[in-house]
Amino acid sequence: MNEMTETAPQSRSAYEASRAAGPCVMVIFGVGGDLTKRKLFPALYNLAKENLLPKDFAIVGVGRHETSTPDFQKKIAQELTEFATSDVEPGLVNWLTERLYYSLGSFQDAETYKKLAELLIQIDQKYSTEGNYFYYLATAPEFFGEITRQLGAAGLVQQTEKRWRRVIYEKPFGDGLASAHALNHEIEEVLAENQIYRIDHYLGKETVQNILAFRFGNGIFEPVWNRRYIDHVQITVAETVGVETRGGYYDQSGALRDMVPNHIFQLISLVTMEPPVSFDADAVRDEQTKVLRAMQPLSEQDVLMRTVRGQYGEGSDGKSRLPAYRSEPRVNPKSSTETFVALKLLMDNWRWAGVPFYLRTGKRLKIRASEIVIQFKSVPFQLFRKTAVERLAPNQFIVHIQPQEGISLQFGAKIPGPIVKLGTVNMDFRYADYFGSKPSTGYERLLYECMIGDATLFQRADMVEASWSVVQPILDVWQALPPRNFPNYPAGSWGPWEANDLLERDGRQWREPGQ
Ligand code: BG6
Numbered sequence: 001m002n003e004m005t006e007t008a009p010q011s012r013s014a015y016e017a018s019r020a021a022g023p024c025v026m027v028i029f030g031v032g033g034d035l036t037k038r039k040l041f042p043a044l045y046n047l048a049k050e051n052l053l054p055k056d057f058a059i060v061g062v063g064r065h066e067t068s069t070p071d072f073q074k075k076i077a078q079e080l081t082e083f084a085t086s087d088v089e090p091g092l093v094n095w096l097t098e099r100l101y102y103s104l105g106s107f108q109d110a111e112t113y114k115k116l117a118e119l120l121i122q123i124d125q126k127y128s129t130e131g132n133y134f135y136y137l138a139t140a141p142e143f144f145g146e147i148t149r150q151l152g153a154a155g156l157v158q159q160t161e162k163r164w165r166r167v168i169y170e171k172p173f174g175d176g177l178a179s180a181h182a183l184n185h186e187i188e189e190v191l192a193e194n195q196i197y198r199i200d201h202y203l204g205k206e207t208v209q210n211i212l213a214f215r216f217g218n219g220i221f222e223p224v225w226n227r228r229y230i231d232h233v234q235i236t237v238a239e240t241v242g243v244e245t246r247g248g249y250y251d252q253s254g255a256l257r258d259m260v261p262n263h264i265f266q267l268i269s270l271v272t273m274e275p276p277v278s279f280d281a282d283a284v285r286d287e288q289t290k291v292l293r294a295m296q297p298l299s300e301q302d303v304l305m306r307t308v309r310g311q312y313g314e315g316s317d318g319k320s321r322l323p324a325y326r327s328e329p330r331v332n333p334k335s336s337t338e339t340f341v342a343l344k345l346l347m348d349n350w351r352w353a354g355v356p357f358y359l360r361t362g363k364r365l366k367i368r369a370s371e372i373v374i375q376f377k378s379v380p381f382q383l384f385r386k387t388a389v390e391r392l393a394p395n396q397f398i399v400h401i402q403p404q405e406g407i408s409l410q411f412g413a414k415i416p417g418p419i420v421k422l423g424t425v426n427m428d429f430r431y432a433d434y435f436g437s438k439p440s441t442g443y444e445r446l447l448y449e450c451m452i453g454d455a456t457l458f459q460r461a462d463m464v465e466a467s468w469s470v471v472q473p474i475l476d477v478w479q480a481l482p483p484r485n486f487p488n489y490p491a492g493s494w495g496p497w498e499a500n501d502l503l504e505r506d507g508r509q510w511r512e513p514g515q
Contacts, residue, residue, distance in 0.1 A: 021451035023056035024132035024164075025123055027116070029107065029147055030139035031061030031072075034245075035170065037079040039201075040136065041096075043443035045084055048092055052448050056128045058099040060119060064106055072102035085439035099127065107143045113154035120156070131163035134197075134450055138170050140249075145186040152190035159195070168197040168450055171262050172253065173459070176475055177468040184461040197450050198459040202263040204442035206431060207405040209457070211270040211372075212284075214407065222275075224376070225351075231394065232356045232506075234373040235267055236513055237401075238365040240317065242491070243339070247330030254337040256309070256474060259361045261467035262459075265292060267372055267401075268345075268359075269463075272352055281456040285463060292466035294349040303477040310340030310496040312364040313487030322364060322491035336482045339363045340489060342499035344506075345470070356506065360499055364491035369513030370401035393424040396511065406430040 026044075028036060047053045061072060077097045081088055103119055105112025124131055135151065137144055148167065151157045157165045167187070174180025187196060202208050215221055224230070237259060243250040250258065269288040276283040298306065313324045326333050340362030347357065376395040396410045407429045412422040431437070449457055488496045494510075503509050 020052055021054050021448060022132065023054050023127070023129045024134060024451055025058045025060060025120060025127075025129045026447075027060045027062060027120075027133060027135045029062045029135060029137050029143070031102075032063040032065050033138055035138045036061070037076075038083050039441045039443045040138065040447075041076055041080055042084045043441045043447055045080055045088065045092065045096060046086075046440055046444050047448060048096055049089075050444075052444075054451070056130070058101065058123045058127045058129060059096075060101045060103055060116065060123070062103045062105060062107075062112065062116060064104070066104060067102055069100070069102045073097040073100050076100060085441060107139065107147050107150070110150060110153065113150045113156060117154050117156055131160075132165070134166040134168060136168045136170075141170075141172055141174070141183075144169055144173075144183060148187045148190050157191055157195065164195075164453060166195050166197055166450055166453070167191060168199050168446075168458075170199055171201075172257060173198050173262075173464050174468060175253065175257055177465065177472040180464050180468045184465065188461070193461060194453075194455065196458075196461070197455055198461075198464060199446055200262050200266050200459055201442050201446065202266050202401075203457040204440075204444070204446045205401060205405075206440075207399060207401045207407075208267065208270065209445075210407070211267075211399060215270075216275050227352055227355050229376055230355055231375045231377045232358065232508060233268075233271065234375070234511060235264055235357070235359040235371075236373075236510065237264060237359075237361040237370045238368060238494075238513065239361075239363050240365060240368045240492075242312070242322070242325065242364050243328050243331065245329065247328050250339075251331045251335055251337050255339050255341045255362055256471060256478075260341065260343070260359070261464075261471045264359050264361060265467045265470070266459075268292075268357060271372060271374070271399075272347065274351070279456065281454060281458075282460075284456050285460045289460065289463050289466055291347065291349070291352075292463060292470070294347045294352070295470045296346040296348050297470070298345075298473045300473070300477050303474050306344040306502070307474055307478075308340075308342040308360075308496060308498040308502055309338035309478060309483060310362065310489045310499070311335070311337065311483070311486040312339050312362075312489055312491040315364065315489075315491030315493060317492045324487055324491070325364075326487065336486055338478075338483070338486075340365075340495045340499070342495065342502055343474070344502055358503055358508075358510070360495065360510070362489075362495050366492060366494050367514050368403060371511075371513050372399040372401070373397070373511050374399075375508075392422055398511070404430060405432070 028040060044053065077093050080093055101119060101123065103116050105115060120133060123129055133156065137147055139147065157167065159165050174183050215225065269291050272291045273287040274290070276287045311325050315322045325331060325339050326335055342358070342360035345357045347353070374397040378392070378394045392412055393410060398408045400406045400408065409427045410424055413425045415421045415423045446457060500510065
């Protein structure tokens with residue numbers, strides 16, 4: 001992993017200026033889509049602002065809409081003013097858009113790739129980009145295999161000692177174990193694993209990367225980071241939005257596929273992995289893969305007992321009525337797709353045996369919040385008689401991922417006064433307080449890492465397949481037993497009551513984020 005140590009935040013820009021990526025061209029397939037305007041260009045803009053883009057750089061958008069390069073440049077400049085994460089400087093927007101090209105073509109047509117190859121040669125000459133290209137596949141996943149094959153056939157992914165070629169795949173990577181395996185096989189016929197960058201944008205989030213820093217950069221956490229001291233772990237990824245314009249995709253996918261084997265399993269693997277021997281991409285990913293493989297397989301009975309699915313009905317956010325999932329655009333009015341999922345998982349290894357991992361995620365929940373809660377075991381013996389042990393809140397170590405980024409630790413302290421009584425207090429670290437807030441899309445770091453050839457923050461084939469292996473039995477049982485009670489939670493709530501029951505049966509409860 002690309003590492004730097006730093007004590008004074010103000011030295012950052014100077015440090016990064018010397019670390020701009022080397023000459024290259026970024027080629028975006030599916031450039032007309034939402035991802036390009038909402039995330040990719042704002043991220044490229046932020047990288048340019050930080051001097052992390054190479055000075056010898058160009059971007060090619062490949063799309064199926066008729067437009068010209070000048071019109072495309074104008075469109076991107078306009079969209080940047082709307083979607084950038086901070087005010088834009090016109091000079092920098094010009095720098096970015098003047099090196100932007102549009103190439104029209106269908107992804108299935110060999111001619112598209114021939115034209116692209118010719119354009120790339122011209123660009124190499126004009127911008128000294130030295131034949132280094134990375135392709136961003138921001139298309140529907142059914143095109144991943146085809147585009148990879150066509151790139152291969154056109155000689156566009158061939159590397160030499162002097163030039164590199166890489167391909168970034170957006171999620172979802174497959175819709176189950178079999179399709180992920182088939183897709184891996186298909187792209188590995190054309191590319192070496194070190195050319196393949198399977199993206200998961202959760203790994204671009206600062207606090208997520210910080211999990212590794214606080215676990216392996218500090219001496220005080222590791223000794224208690226195991227089954228002897230930890231009672232359980234909770235992960236909540238709650239969204240207030242519904243499916244917005246993505247009903248077509250989401251109704252086929254559902255909450256489980258959309259969030260669990262990717263974003264949430266990334267979080268679990270970083271929280272639970274053993275210390276890697278180094279921060280090299282493969283050393284880190286070897287350890288992540290090991291813990292993913294250690295997740296206990298779920299039997300049919302486990303799926304019935306340890307998983308909860310939900311779908312939102314009509315509800316309210318306190319200000320206005322919110323529509324039911326089944327009335328969202330491009331959603332089947334009788335849909336049985338889940339918009340909420342809660343699971344209890346166990347891990348079969350020495351560090352974590354017997355420690356439950358509870359996870360929940362859903363759309364149209366009460367608040368937007370993502371957090372990881374590590375709950376430590378309660379004290380074994382009641383010493384403070386005025387505060388019954390069961391009323392003393394156990395220590396919780398909380399990693400706040402969004403909307404606030406930070407880490408807090410809850411512990412008991414004496415309430416001032418002549419009588420000994422304990423209350424729960426909070427030790428809080430907020431990123432913004434220490435390092436200021438630096439608006440970002442989460443894609444900056446990932447694009448940069450791809451340009452410098454560091455795949456640590458990308459998923460390897462075996463990780464993707466290990467994750468799908470855990471989820472596949474749930475998909476199978478759910479498919480065989482369609483839900484009978486959907487919709488089963490009102491929009492604007494915390495999801496179905498069964499999700500609370502999942503923890504209450506074990507004598508535990510969800511922490512309410514934002515408290
Ligand atoms: C995407 C999912 O991968 O992640 C979306 O497809 C989800 O459904 C999104 O809304 C959540 O990302 P973030 O960064 O807003 O938590």
